[in-house]
Amino acid sequence: MIIQKRAFALLILLSFPVSAGATGIHQCEARDKSDWLTKDQLTERLEASGWSVRFMKEDGGCWEVYGTNPDGQRVEGYFHPVTGDPELIAQRGRILFRAGVGD
Numbered sequence: 001m002i003i004q005k006r007a008f009a010l011l012i013l014l015s016f017p018v019s020a021g022a023t024g025i026h027q028c029e030a031r032d033k034s035d036w037l038t039k040d041q042l043t044e045r046l047e048a049s050g051w052s053v054r055f056m057k058e059d060g061g062c063w064e065v066y067g068t069n070p071d072g073q074r075v076e077g078y079f080h081p082v083t084g085d086p087e088l089i090a091q092r093g094r095i096l097f098r099a100g101v102g103d
Contacts, residue, residue, distance in 0.1 A: 026078040026088040028062035036081040037063070045084045062087055 037045075042063050043053045050070030057064050062078040069075050069089065075096065078088040089097040 025060070025076075025090065026062060027060040028078065028080055028087055030061055031082050037084050039063070042079060042084050046079075 039056050042065070043056065046053055046065065046067070051065075052068040053065055054068075055066040058081075060078065061081065063081055063084075065077045065079060067075065067077070069077070073091055073096075075089050075091045077086055077090075079085065080087055085099065086097060087099045088095065
């Protein structure tokens with residue numbers, strides 16, 4: 001009986017689609033990787049705007065940045081991979097900014 005429950009639970013978990021590495025919080029438009037800003041280029045742009053970058057990775061076709069915004073808040077930001085424009089800024093699951101909303 002216990003084995004059947006575990007097998008059923010495993011079957012349920014495997015039935016959900018999993019995206020390799022993407023959190024699903026935000027998706028950027030698909031762009032050719034050769035057009036992307038490098039980590040260093042985006043870091044320079046952000047730091048020139050008052051950001052402090054702790055960590056950066058690719059996620060959902062965006063650059064996902066963990067750091068401190070110009071207001072001193074520790075945030076997670078998704079930036080357009082080609083323009084470097086902010087797409088979404090969140091803090092502990094709360095959306096602080098989303099491009100196209102209230103601009």
